[in-house]
Amino acid sequence: MQSQKIEEHFITEKPFYLPQKNELAVALAAYGNGLPLLLKGPTGSGKTRFMQFLAWTVKRPLITVSCHDDLSTSDLVGRYLIRGGETFWLDGPMTLAVRYGAICYLDEVVEARKDTTVVIHPLADDRRQLAIEKRGELLTAPREFMLAVSYNPGYQSVLKDMKQSTRQRFVALELNYPPPELERDIIRHEAGIEEPLAHSLVRIAAMTRGLKDSGLQEGASTRLLVHAGLLIREGIPPREACHVTITEALTDDHELVGAIDEMISSVI
């Protein structure tokens, strides 16, 4: 087993990202002052893409950890392993990021157990330190290091709320769905489709986002629209493509499925 190479985490090509408002300026200011960043927003609204864009802008590697409820502290910090009768230390992603001054991005941080997320506390305040207990090592993060986490406030689960002691360390940016014109340009570019189709897809998305009161948990995300566009470009008939990427992805409720399909067939 090899430690991940930091070079692999550099983003070499400029990611496509159209700023919604001042999020880049805010993130850069936070970066310059060593403040950690919290991204809030619904799924598929561009949080991860934004992080890639930020990493590319500041020319630092981006190390992403998708959090889940079995994530342990050693998964983040690192552990000893054995090879050929010898032990060696393997840096976890967090340690790697601190050592090399990368951006460490914990995606969906609320999914991780609360006792795990506590290790980020000393990193997320002005100490900017990571203690590796097993090695007796105390790393202080270089200026280039940044901690970023994301979460989706749309889930109302009481078990998945962020602790105040954690969230009050961050500069919080809300990334919602982009406004229609911007979203249209994003889909056009990402899926490589014509403007009228992109416009129709954006209209469908706006319609589904208004259905929250009718029992839909979340509306269609920008990502879903890109998926729909990609399938259509591949030659799948538009309504069918929207059905499989948007309707069925959003809900299992029979009537809502019907209603969303009707919206699609009205517009396309």
Place this chain on the structure above:
Amino acid sequence: MERVATAVSLQQVIPDHQLNEWEHEELIEQLAAYDEQLERAVLAQIAVIWPVSHALCFAFLEQLHNGLRCLETKELAEWVKGILHAYEADGLRAARLYMADVENNFLCPRRGESGLTFAEAQGRLVPYIRGISGRGLQLEVSAAAATDTSTIFLPRDVRFYRDHTGNFQVYKLLATYQWAFISQDLYCQNHAQSAAIHFPGGRQQSREGDSDDILVRFFSIFPHQQLAQDIYHLLQTLRVSLFMQQEYPGLMRDLGPFFALLLENRPDLQRLAGIDYQLEKIRQWLLGQLSGEKASALGGDPQLRNIVAAAWNGRADNGDIFMATRGFYDAFCHDKPAYEPLQPLFFQGEFRPREAHRARLARRESNRQKFIEALAAILPPQAAAEAAEAEKEPKQPVANVVENGANVTPAQHHATNQAEPDPQSAEEPRFICLDDAQLELPEELRELAREIEEDLGSLPSFYISSASQRAGGQSRSPLKGPQQEEGEGLQGGLLYDEWDFRRQGFRKNWCRLHRKQLHAVKGTFVSSTLEKYRGQIMQLKRQFEMMRTQHLFIGRQRDGEDVDLDALTEAYADIRAGLVPSDRLFVRLQRDQRDIAALFLVDMSSSTEGWVGTALKESLVLLSEALDSLGDRYAIYGFSGMRRTRSEIYHIKEFTEPYSDEIRGRIAAIAPVDYTRMGPPIRHFTGVLSKVEAKVRLLIILTDGKPEDYDDYKGEYAIEDTRHALIEAKNAGIHPFCITIDREAQDYMGHMFGEINYTFINDVRKLPLRVPEIYRLLTS
């Protein structure tokens, strides 16, 4: 059958105390007249209807004689299903109508002779129309398609095609057309646009700039008003059809064959003359355009071509339609011609300017109230009080709306009522100035203000001054300070404080809370619910069982059933590295990781009478079934009461009680009682819950609207007290969550539940399945 026996069986379905003596007598008399088999069948149906609505049950008994003339005994159950459906969809009146015509409403559909009914289509149509419009529009049944701009009316059934798919498309077309009429402002309700319309012959606009009756004024210039309306409506249909083609191309393409079908069925042009001929020519031309065949040409008449071109060009607005209507009338209708209206185009529906005007006024009133309430809620009390004070000095400007841009419209100044000291004018109000402080309006309020301006042209200043008066706590008659009330002598029970937002403090020991028992009733409610939702319950149970087994194995434990390989490897590596290895090397089967205690508090106020109450009970049954398979601890209580001295909670299930037949009977016994005073029960159960040992403590409240009691517990006071009680619960480490059932989202909800989570359900039929779903989402 003997009357005594009848009485006994009747008592099993309707407890004696729920009937008057004479009602009881009459009922027994009626039942005794039937033969044994029929009597049993009728009694079984009474048991079904009675818990839904008593009034419906009496109506049913009235109509029963009529119905039995053409129904067989075994068809009775199906008929009752239909009645209940009509009742649940449209209320008692609809149910009566349904019962009155057994042949058409029940027997025909049974023989497969009907098309698609509105009831069948609406499940899909309602979310569809709300989705495309982005508004909480209502759909209702009416004789023909129409709209009053708040509600879209659709025919009871559509029978163009044999299959449901085709008929549904027609429903969809009708609904979408009506939405397009609303969005294209058929009834000229946009103040700014209507004000810009000038038409020859129109009387002088009133000084108030009142545009409310611009349509009335317009039509009054024609000798034949009905004809003018028909022309106007048809030309608007042209304009809107083009809009539909641009906005909903898929729909219009799909419906091409339908337009062709309509075209085939239009009367023969050769037989028509005069205006009929000209109007019909336009209709057929439009159908030709829409069906994509373009079979019908407009012919050589240049006047007609110009009129059509004025409406069919993508840039036409209401003013152009006014002109075109006028042009058409002048060209083809000389004075007051004889006019027998031909059938209008099916999809254009009916033109109902009066209803639209009424709906506009109703909306204006409700917007006014909403705005004042919402603004008062965000005004800082002190500033508001000062503003209200200043209000008395006429010279001093009190509150001023600041424009977003520099776009000031001085026209509003003279339009403002003299009594108000400060004229308001704004395009898009974002801030409100109170003295020197600037207050930014929150998103919803801005939206509301925009809507009001669209309607009235400007935001009336008294809206703002009323709000500041209200926030300052002045001139509010129903919410005056504490009143002495009778019934003070009621003793016993628990005392609770109540929050008075005006004094920002508690009224000490203000409410007396009494605990009451609900006595289990026997009946078919639970078993029929279980039957009705059999499939869904199985699914729910499976989902909930999966939650139970989710985190079964937990690693890195000091002891357990099996070795944790990951941990062992790490420990071995640690040893080799010369470190002290961890002793957490096992995985353990965790059985009770879900350490959750949930308390459900059910609104038993009289407003839940009828379908809402039934849905609430059904959801409790489903929830209990699901939770039973999950193993979470839960308790259920009802609450209601009247006045502060008699707040009541009804015991249904404690945490420690197992879910049994007794509990099922108590759920069935839930019935509407009095009023909704939410504070005391929330405070009581906050206390109860905080004593329960659990990692997560949930207080889930099911309610159907605003808190309100018989005394001064209403409006803002009640909302503030409820809000405060919920915050108290949250501070006690409890997670309160509200599920509220209403026709549309209300503004107070955001404020009342703002500190906590809530969800609102506008489709009561969805409630029984949504409640377990919400619980699942909340706790996973």
